[in-house]
Amino acid sequence: MDKVGKKIDSFLKDLCSYAHDLGASEAAIINARDIVLDERTLLKCMVPMCINYGINLTCPPNSISFDDFKRIVMKYSSAILIKVGGITHSKPEDINGHNSLSDMWNSSADFDSDYLQALKQGQEKMYNIIEKLESMCLKAGYTFAAGLSGGGCSLCNECVGKSSGLPCRHPFKARPSMEGLGIDVVVTAAKAGIQLQFNQGNSSWIGLILVD
Numbered sequence: 001m002d003k004v005g006k007k008i009d010s011f012l013k014d015l016c017s018y019a020h021d022l023g024a025s026e027a028a029i030i031n032a033r034d035i036v037l038d039e040r041t042l043l044k045c046m047v048p049m050c051i052n053y054g055i056n057l058t059c060p061p062n063s064i065s066f067d068d069f070k071r072i073v074m075k076y077s078s079a080i081l082i083k084v085g086g087i088t089h090s091k092p093e094d095i096n097g098h099n100s101l102s103d104m105w106n107s108s109a110d111f112d113s114d115y116l117q118a119l120k121q122g123q124e125k126m127y128n129i130i131e132k133l134e135s136m137c138l139k140a141g142y143t144f145a146a147g148l149s150g151g152g153c154s155l156c157n158e159c160v161g162k163s164s165g166l167p168c169r170h171p172f173k174a175r176p177s178m179e180g181l182g183i184d185v186v187v188t189a190a191k192a193g194i195q196l197q198f199n200q201g202n203s204s205w206i207g208l209i210l211v212d
Contacts, residue, residue: 011140012078012211015133019082022129025204026083028192032076032210036184036191039066045180052152056159057168058176059152066182076144076212081192082133084126085204119203120154126205127155127173133209144212149175150185150205178208 009029016027045053045060052059064072130147137145153159153174160166168174178185185206186196196204 024082025085030192034191036187037182038184041179056152059180063176069181076210078211080209082207126207130207146210148178148208
């Protein structure tokens with residue numbers, strides 16, 4: 001490994017350590033070439049239709065296209081994945097009383113407010129960690145560092161939306177979702193040694209920092 005490689009490897013380890021200090025439950029280095037891109041993740045933004053699709057500024061089709069993002073990722077060498085876990089709750093179907101997604105949506109008012117608030121707080125914690133990690137990268141001279149989060153942005157109760165012509169209210173904190181850009185989050189996380197489980201009475205948020 002050359003001096004440049006040793007330098008970034010050491011920095012990525014420091015970045016992971018800082019992520020833990022900020023409250024991430026897991027942080028792992030991943031080669032940018034191991035970030036798995038799959039256009040089918042974009043299909044899941046539309047089938048079934050996500051409430052953020054076409055509305056949220058950081059979600060498709062308002063975010064960068066799959067092909068453009070794929071070309072950009074290929075220019076990076078390294079990244080780190082971070083996980084914010086520990087959001088424990090009953091299974092969604094137990095909270096809501098329904099098993100199908102359509103029935104859950106139609107009776108969404110039955111969801112416990114504590115459950116929804118816990119999810120929102122977990123995502124906001126992820127946003128804060130990503131923002132600080134990105135700042136650390138920029139200060140260290142990695143000027144192309146870019147942080148991505150998971151899920152549609154929920155910093156505002158209602159996004160200003162593209163049609164309003166208004167700017168984002170949180171331009172330095174709001175982030176495109178990894179899946180909205182075409183990243184297969186589950187497979188990519190597994191490549192980094194981070195396992196994700198679903199429908200087990202707990203929730204986690206995943207973030208990604210591209211470093212270069």
